[in-house]
Amino acid sequence: MTELTDAMVRRIQARAAEKMAAFAAEMVRAKPENQEAILAGLEFERWLEEACRQALD
Secondary structure, eight states: OOHHHHHHHHHHHHHHHHHHHHHHHHHHHOOHHHHHHHHHHHHHHHHHHHHHHHHHO
């Protein structure tokens, strides 16, 4: 990958990690009816972060 592409992927990876932390914090205080949606968001961000990590390897 080019340097610019690497930088963009690293930024996406960092943002995904930030969102995972936010979802995890939100999950603690969420009502049971909202937990499934929060978990789905958390799983997506986890997948995105992992995909970015693999792309950079």
